[in-house]
Amino acid sequence: MTPTGHVTPVCGTPCWVNLMTRNLRATQDFYSAVLGWEFRPGNLGTGFSVASAHGQPVAGLGEVAPGRPVAGSWTPYFAVADADVTAGRVRERGGTIAVGPVRFGLGRGAVAADRDGAVFGFWEGRALRWSDEHGNPPAFLELRTRDAFDAAIFYAQIFDWASGEPGGCEIAYAYENDIVTVRQAKNTVATVRGGGVGESPDPRVRPRWHVHFRVDDVEPVIAAAHAAGGTATPLAPSPGGGTESVISDPGGGLFTVSTRSVPAGPVTREGPVGHGGR
Structure with missing residues (x-):
């Protein structure tokens, strides 16, 4: 790790997850009780904090300004080389930009939504190291959407997935499972x-990015969530x-x-789903 604890993430990869909340102190208490996280102030002011688990940064928490109609939600961020170029690609392909790009700390970020309304962010610049010594991030991201192939084309084009660049992201499509x-x-x-x-009132079913945190045992986490004032679905196979x-x-x-971070699925074809620059 660099002396400052910051690195330049690989473009196109998830580099952070962030939760906006109306009560930062109460939310920190919840995640401390449920996931054992510890918190320290962030570098974006008094309304932000960084969560760590076993000494590793795992997530950011930000407090919504009073009066703003923003619901509490987790948002994943992806690393990009140029936030302005990425914002242009999002708009050109039918997505929307909700915030930014704006400068925060060591970089520039934006919050966007894809064509089906799934919210995500992207980040240009240095960021906290979001992986362990094996390169595994503390959270796994899963997009549940209307059409996996169509969504993959959208994200491949804005993040240069399957571009063939050394060290970049590769994608594979499992026809039989639409994954x-x-x-x-x-x-x-x-x-x-x-x-x-898209029209479902249940946010677990609507197109959205799901953030999965790895745990050793799900059952005590469910119990802790109920005790801390949250809700949890019954234990289920992942x-x-x-x-x-x-x-x-x-x-x-x-x-x-979940007790495993990587949902498995048969892969029948590997290679570009679609990419392209601006």
């Missing part, structure tokens, strides 16, 4: 899964072969805990 797997340096960093229903539960914190932020 796209995104890999970087042999590590699966995200999956895109079809079947989301696509990766372990168990999982979808948890809602008291502010409505949804996340998944």
Whole structure:
């Protein structure tokens, strides 16, 4: 790790997850009780903090300004070389930019939504190291959307997935399960899964990015979530072969805990789904 603890992430890869909340102190108490996280102030002011687990940064928490109509939600961020170019690609392909690009600390970031309304962010610049010594991130990202293949084309074009650049992301599509797997340096960093229903009132079913945090045992996490004022779905098998539960914190932020970070799925074709620059 660099002396400052910051690195330049590989472009196209997930580099951070962030939760916006209306009560930062209460939210920190919840995640400390449920996931054992510790918190320190961030470098973006008094309304931000950085969560760590076993000494490793895992997530950011930010407090929503009073009066702003923003629901508590987890947002994944992807590393990019140029935030302005990425914002242009999002707009050209039917997505929307909600915030930015704007400068924060050591870089510039933006929050966007894809064509089906799934919210994500992107980041240009240096960031906290978001992986262990094996290159594994503390959270796994899964997009559940209307059409996995169509969504993969969208993200491949804006993030240069499957561009063929050395060290970049590669993608593979499993026709029979409508799953796209995104890999970087042999590590699966995200999956895109079809079947989301855009008009569903259930946020677990609507197109959105799901953040999965790895845990050793799901059952005590479910119990801790209930005790801390959250809700949790019953223990269920996860696509990766372990168990999982979808948890809602008291502010409505949804996340998944699972005993395996990488949902498995048969891969029948590997290579570019589609890419292109601006």
